[in-house]
Amino acid sequence: MSKLSEYLCTERVVTRLEKADLSLDGLRLAHGCHFYIDSRRELNIQNMAAPKRANFTVRCSTLLAITGSPGAKDYDMISRGMKAHTNLQAQGGTAIFDFLKRREDRRKITFRFSDGYVRDSLRRSNDRTSKFAMIDVDTIGRLSTPKQILFYTRAVMAQGSTFPMFTLPWSAERTAPWRDVKRSWLSAAERLSKLLCQDYLLEPMVDAETDEVSRVKVKIVKKVSAWGPEKLFPRQADQSVCTVISGKARSLSKSELQERRKWTRADSP
Structure with missing residues (x-):
């Protein structure tokens, strides 16, 4: 049985995040948004892809509580994470988000994962060999470098x-x-x-x-x-x-x- 702080992450998503070469906070933001969708029954990540292309909105404080450093109270992680994804898009790198914007009051973020990310996040029923990891966002928040997060996701995927x-x-x-x-x-x-x-x-x-x-x-x-x-x-x-x-x-x-x-x-x- 999975923990309340875990979500299922496919190997294809793990590989996409690796190729994106994101900063620590860029990875934290991606994992935080994915976990947020997974933890809310009324939300479905498939709705973010074509043809619906729905945007979801989340409080910055919620994301900070999900993958921020333990005890963190400022929104620096959010700002740095958004900058990492903005730079990724500007450089034409592997897309994680198609839409990522902070509200005027800076207390909420509206986001939409890219079509490719959404496709990669879905488990294929006809592919029994596909790998996945149960990612613990509490652990993500305790890690302090991008390499630690990348090592962690591969280790938990292989450990079984x-x-x-x-x-x-x-x-x-x-x-x-x-x-x-x-x-x-x-x-x-x-x-x-x-x-x-x-x-x-x-x-x-x-x-x-x-x-x-x-x-x-x-x-x-x-x-x-x-x-x-x-x-x-x-x-x-x-x-x-x-x-x-x-x-x-x-x-x-x-x-x-x-x-x-x-x-x-x-x-x-």
Whole structure:
């Protein structure tokens, strides 16, 4: 049974938000508006798409209570979030909103998600393989960087699998080389390790043509691990493999990696 602070978010929406490359408050605003619709029985996100293209209005104080930092009382999050989406539209990026406007009294926002966002938000009855995550907006409000939110959504989407893993929502082509962003992603993993009580193994994958890290595989280790010997830790790695255990990250040497080949947990055999 889901919590009152959770809403269903499809993988297609998660991917759309990742491609948008939003700021912290841009992500908070999107998740807050989506949760608001999901939590109101009289509202239907499908009405926002063609042909109806309905706009919905919500109090800024309501959005702040949904995904704002705990105890926040000003509307700075709303202002910064709206600016992030305005900049996204100006740059021709992946559209999240088709309409987003603050009322003259600045106490309410009227918004409409884009047709593409609405389509992505719907679960397809004929696609049993489609993934989704139950996003807890209380957790969103406690996260302090965009990478933490992106890591969180992927982690909760994968955590129900027998062998939970996901690819880090990072691309060297879109952002920066792995060596330049590694520390910030490890910090995000440390934060989520504490919040979700999970351990992680981050394995950089090297492209054979460029000899550069092209993606990073993240394996989740829960309290009860289903990982078998030689399944969790790789036999060898061209780049340093990192573990995040109880909120602390460290890189493994080649000898340490070999010692752990038969381990079924991140912290012990």
